[in-house]
Amino acid sequence: MEFPRIQRHEADEVVAFLTAEEWPFHTEPKTDGAAVHARVAGGAYDDAFWISEGPDRLGLVRLLDLDDGTPLFDLRVRASARGRGAGTAAVRWLTSHVFTNHDTNRIEGTTREDNHAMRRIFTKAGYAKEAHYRDAWPGPDRWYASVGYAILRQDWQTGTVTAVDWSG
Template sequence: MYKLRELERIDLDRINKWRNDQNLIACLGAPYRYINEDVDHEWYEKYLHARNNSVRCAIVDDKQEEVVLGLISLLDINSINRSGVIHIMIGDNENRGKGIGTFAVNEMIKHAFYNLNLRRIELGVLENNLPAIRLYEKTGFVREGVKRESNYKNGKYVSMIIMAILREDYESMPSLRSENDE
């Protein structure tokens, strides 16, 4: 089905294509910018030097690891507060709505809680990105607040919903309990 693997230099051409897709970026919190390949290579090099407080993974087909379907990251990892911020991007439109995002978010949550010993993961999602909000709620994230009209997208301001999941909330989810009973 799918798996996560650390982002590799070879993935950058595909990611650069996505980061230059105005329709895709319109769904995300980041502003649209024209990004050339040199910028993405520098972005990757900065990641390699910041691996102690960030994890960037390609979401791939488990039978064809070179087929990158999306990108999921856990950033701003804080070892004192035991927290981090999650970001996800499913690149091509035909790959959305297939459970890829649900798989990747669940895998990154498990990695954060059980390998990195975090206890809180948070995120921001545009209020009009209803598929993403449903995905986050399904994976256990809870709405904590709203940053009103905080992001400028396509000529207007859009509010950002702040969501988070705590380790104890995740461990009390019925779907997780049934997995552990097997």
């Protein structure tokens, strides 16, 4: 799998990818193409990467808040490519990319409580569950819990997962 950086001149491809299907576990399941064009032009995808396998684009992963010391990321894997390890490979690659190229101590991510695939990806990639915010994520039919995960630089370096002390 390869992770080429998305270029601003690829705005049409980014729009086509994001509007081709719905993203049920994201806050905006239907993507507005004009808004994506504006975000790409404004630099919001300057730290984004295609998830590619040969000529096929399986997804994309975008870094957010890279300059504030605790970056987040947005992962999108095409429905037809899910369940084949692309998401796990992308999160592992992104984690290595961030810790190798940036001076940050942790990377965070959140997902909806019922996004079991993403929760497995976090675990497989060495992220620890750190938060469970009840009724924090609006859905089409009800409120869902938002579940937060993070990985520490030291855990990435040693291949361990530091347990969260839930007693305090």
